[in-house]
Amino acid sequence: MESTAKDNPFLSFFQFIGKKTLYIINNLGAIAIFFTLAFLKIFRPKQFREIVQQVFYIGARSSNIVILVGLFTGMVLGLQLFYTLNTFGSEGVLGSVVAFTLIRELGPVLTAIMITARAGSAMTAEIGILRISEQIDALYTMRIDPLQYLISPRIAAAIISFPLLTAFFDLVGIFGGYVTGVLLLGVDKGAYFYRIHAYVQMADISGGFIKSLVFAGLVSTICCYQGYFAHLLTDSHGAKSVNLATTAAVVYSCVMILVSDYVVTSFLM
Amino acid sequence: MKKYSLETVVGIFVVAGLLCVAYMTVKLGKVSLIGDEYYSLHARFASVSGLRVGNLIEIGGIEVGRVERLSIDQEDQMSVVELKIRKGIKVYDDASASIRTAGLIGDKFVKIEPGSTGELLKPGGIIAETTSPMDLDELIGKYAFGDIKKDDIKESK
Numbered sequence: 001m002e003s004t005a006k007d008n009p010f011l012s013f014f015q016f017i018g019k020k021t022l023y024i025i026n027n028l029g030a031i032a033i034f035f036t037l038a039f040l041k042i043f044r045p046k047q048f049r050e051i052v053q054q055v056f057y058i059g060a061r062s063s064n065i066v067i068l069v070g071l072f073t074g075m076v077l078g079l080q081l082f083y084t085l086n087t088f089g090s091e092g093v094l095g096s097v098v099a100f101t102l103i104r105e106l107g108p109v110l111t112a113i114m115i116t117a118r119a120g121s122a123m124t125a126e127i128g129i130l131r132i133s134e135q136i137d138a139l140y141t142m143r144i145d146p147l148q149y150l151i152s153p154r155i156a157a158a159i160i161s162f163p164l165l166t167a168f169f170d171l172v173g174i175f176g177g178y179v180t181g182v183l184l185l186g187v188d189k190g191a192y193f194y195r196i197h198a199y200v201q202m203a204d205i206s207g208g209f210i211k212s213l214v215f216a217g218l219v220s221t222i223c224c225y226q227g228y229f230a231h232l233l234t235d236s237h238g239a240k241s242v243n244l245a246t247t248a249a250v251v252y253s254c255v256m257i258l259v260s261d262y263v264v265t266s267f268l269m
Numbered sequence: 270m271k272k273y274s275l276e277t278v279v280g281i282f283v284v285a286g287l288l289c290v291a292y293m294t295v296k297l298g299k300v301s302l303i304g305d306e307y308y309s310l311h312a313r314f315a316s317v318s319g320l321r322v323g324n325l326i327e328i329g330g331i332e333v334g335r336v337e338r339l340s341i342d343q344e345d346q347m348s349v350v351e352l353k354i355r356k357g358i359k360v361y362d363d364a365s366a367s368i369r370t371a372g373l374i375g376d377k378f379v380k381i382e383p384g385s386t387g388e389l390l391k392p393g394g395i396i397a398e399t400t401s402p403m404d405l406d407e408l409i410g411k412y413a414f415g416d417i418k419k420d421d422i423k424e425s426k
C-alpha cells in the first residue's frame with residue numbers, strides 16, 4: 001500500500017490529507033478524554049486544599065493585572081467612542097455602548113487572554129518540568145493519581161476564577177469609561193449610568209459569564225494537556241520540549257479563545 | 270502581601286469577585302432577589318409597532334416598570350401588552366396608555382396617565398383606553414403624496 005501511494009501523486013495527496021485529519025482528530029479526542037477525566041476527579045475527596053492553592057495562583061494573583069488592563073480598556077473605549085458618537089451628536093449613549101462592549105465581548109475575552117499569559121503559561125511550564133524530571137512518574141509509583149493531584153485542581157480553580165475576574169474587568173472597565181467620558185470629556189454623569197442601567201439586560205450579563213466559563217475550560221485544559229504530554233513531542237526533548245510546549249499552549253489557547261468566542265456568540269445571539 | 274495567609278487572600282478574592290457578580294446581576298441585570306416587587310397590568314392596542322419586551326413604562330416621565338410580554342388576541346385581532354409595574358404605583362381604571370418614542374428615532378416606551386377618579390386596578394387588570402404609536406412612515410408617505418390633513422395629525426396623536 002505504501003508503494004502504490006508513492007507511485008501515484010494523486011494517492012499520496014489524499015494520503016497526506018488523511019494522515020493530517022486523523023492526527024487532528026486523535027489529538028482532539030485525547031484532549032476531550034483528558035478534560036473529562038480531570039473534571040470528574042475534581043469531585044473526589046481531599047481536593048479542597050489543592051483547589052484553594054490554585055485559586056490563589058490563578059485568581060487572586062491575577063486580579064491586579066486584570067484590574068489594570070480593565071481600567072485602561074474602559075478608558076480607551078470611553079475616549080474612542082466619545083469621538084465617534086460625538087459626530088452623530090449622541091454621546092449620551094456612551095455609557096450603554098461602553099457597558100455592552102465590555103460585558104458582552106471584551107471583558108470575557110481580554111480577561112481570558114490575560115490569564116493565559118499570566119497563569120496558563122506558568123501551568124504548562126510547571127507541569128512540563130514535573131514531567132521531564134520524571135516526577136509525574138514518581139507520583140505513579142507512589143500510587144497517587146497525577147491527573148487528580150495536578151490537573152483537576154487547576155481546572156477547578158480556572159472555572160472558579162475566570163468568571164470572578166471577568167466581573168472585576170467589567171466593573172473596572174465601566175469605571176474607566178466613566179473616568180474619560182464623564183470626568184475628562186464632560187458627558188453627563190446621570191446619563192452615563194442611567195443608560196447602562198436602562199439598556200443592559202440579564203441576557204447580556206449571563207452571556208458574558210457563559211463565555212468566561214467556556215474559556216476557563218479551554219485554557220486550563222489546553223495548558224495542562226500541553227505540559228502533561230510535553231515528553232511526547234517528537235521534535236525535541238528535555239528543557240527544549242518544555243519551551244515548545246509552553247509556546248504552543250499560549251498560542252493554541254489564544255486562538256481557541258477567539259474562535260470559540262465567535263462560536264459561542266453566534267449560539268447566544 | 271506577606272502578612273496574610275494564602276487562605277485569607279483567596280477568601281478576599283472570592284468574596285470581592287462574588288460581590289461584583291452580584292452587583293452586576295442584581296443592579297444591571299435587574300434580577301429581583303426579593304420575589305414580587307412588581308405587579309402586572311394588561312393593555313390592548315390596535316398596533317404596538319416598534320415596541321419590544323423590556324421597553325420602559327413611564328408615568329409623568331418617571332420610570333415605573335417594563336414591558337413584560339407581547340401577544341396577540343386572536344379573537345379581536347388586538348395586540349396585548351403585559352406591563353410589569355412597581356408595587357405601590359397606583360393606576361386607576363380610568364387610566365390611559367399610549368406608546369411614545371423617545372426623541373425622533375429613539376426607543377419606544379409606554380406612557381401611562383394613571384387616572385384619578387375610578388377604582389384602583391388590581392394585578393392582572395386591563396387598561397381600557399389606549400393610543401397606538403404614531404406611524405412616522407405613514408405620515409411621511411402622506412406628506413410626500415400631499416394628502417395630509419390637519420385631522421390626520423390630530424387623530425394619530
